[in-house]
Amino acid sequence: MSYVRETSAGYLTNWAARLFARAIERRLAGGNSGPMPVFFALQDGGAMTQKALAQLAAVEQPTMANTLSRMERDGLVLRTPDPNDRRSARVSLTPLGRERAKAAFVSALEVNGIATDALEPEERELFYGMMRRIIAALERDAAV
Amino acid sequence: MSYVRETSAGYLTNWAARLFARAIERRLAGGNSGPMPVFFALQDGGAMTQKALAQLAAVEQPTMANTLSRMERDGLVLRTPDPNDRRSARVSLTPLGRERAKAAFVSALEVNGIATDALEPEERELFYGMMRRIIAALERDAAV
DNA sequence: TGGAATTAAATAGCAAGCTATACACATGAG
DNA sequence: CTCATGTGTATAGCTTGCTATTTAATTCCA
Numbered sequence: 001m002s003y004v005r006e007t008s009a010g011y012l013t014n015w016a017a018r019l020f021a022r023a024i025e026r027r028l029a030g031g032n033s034g035p036m037p038v039f040f041a042l043q044d045g046g047a048m049t050q051k052a053l054a055q056l057a058a059v060e061q062p063t064m065a066n067t068l069s070r071m072e073r074d075g076l077v078l079r080t081p082d083p084n085d086r087r088s089a090r091v092s093l094t095p096l097g098r099e100r101a102k103a104a105f106v107s108a109l110e111v112n113g114i115a116t117d118a119l120e121p122e123e124r125e126l127f128y129g130m131m132r133r134i135i136a137a138l139e140r141d142a143a144v
Numbered sequence: 145m146s147y148v149r150e151t152s153a154g155y156l157t158n159w160a161a162r163l164f165a166r167a168i169e170r171r172l173a174g175g176n177s178g179p180m181p182v183f184f185a186l187q188d189g190g191a192m193t194q195k196a197l198a199q200l201a202a203v204e205q206p207t208m209a210n211t212l213s214r215m216e217r218d219g220l221v222l223r224t225p226d227p228n229d230r231r232s233a234r235v236s237l238t239p240l241g242r243e244r245a246k247a248a249f250v251s252a253l254e255v256n257g258i259a260t261d262a263l264e265p266e267e268r269e270l271f272y273g274m275m276r277r278i279i280a281a282l283e284r285d286a287a288v
Numbered sequence: 289t290g291g292a293a294t295t296a297a298a299t300a301g302c303a304a305g306c307t308a309t310a311c312a313c314a315t316g317a318g
Numbered sequence: 319c320t321c322a323t324g325t326g327t328a329t330a331g332c333t334t335g336c337t338a339t340t341t342a343a344t345t346c347c348a
Binding site (some may be wrong): 204230232 | 332333336
């Protein structure tokens, strides 16, 4: 690694993020990592608004709209019109979606395990904390 | 943040990576973050092969091919045919490219500064080290 | 030397992220 | 009650990433 790569927080983070996504996708055989936050949010049978899902996943609304469209196309998710607000729909997992959610959960745990195994046990909470502080700082910056 | 978001290394890393990219792009006014590794590799006037650039950036060859095509389209980069190997071309920055590279360097430093300011000074090297270990672990996994 | 294997780059096609904008419905103020 | 404003989704259009495949040139070996 060059000096820039070794000591740029952004460079390292972007690189690691791509490796995380690839490691998960490799385990999902055809599945992708985009639906993961939806799986986590809805795995216990709940239903949520697209807007709420976008907030949970920390992505913009159009990103979530497209992800849900692909999931709907693939039979993973159901959009039920909200009777109280005809603009809105409640999103829930289909049986196939719940099945895939379980598999995604297993893969995510495995990949996170590979990553955290690279850290000393006492470093792990520190790593999460550092990440959360960096995220908070960058979100403050974005809000300006 | 939910429990999953707070303690999933992959989730946190992906989230932070997107914030890094957005923070840089916000500062580049129309510019994007994809060319950044090319800027860093070529900023001092050197020329490199597409393959070498892809390795430096840690992206696949077609990803770099497309990035370079956009940069060429935008007048940032020049592809000079290699006289010794007609399959290959030497890539270098145009004057405009070098100008943009300087701006990108400033932005990257600023954004990295925002991130590292969220860490205690004595935590920073530790953070880079943790990231490098996680990257190494995930690359080992990918190589299996 | 001539065909096989390797290598550099390009292309096709998809996912997931973004911004900007459009559309349809809901709501609140007068 | 109507019209302006606000809100939930959808769409358009772009970048960046990936895998799989193709094309063209080089190299190696029999």
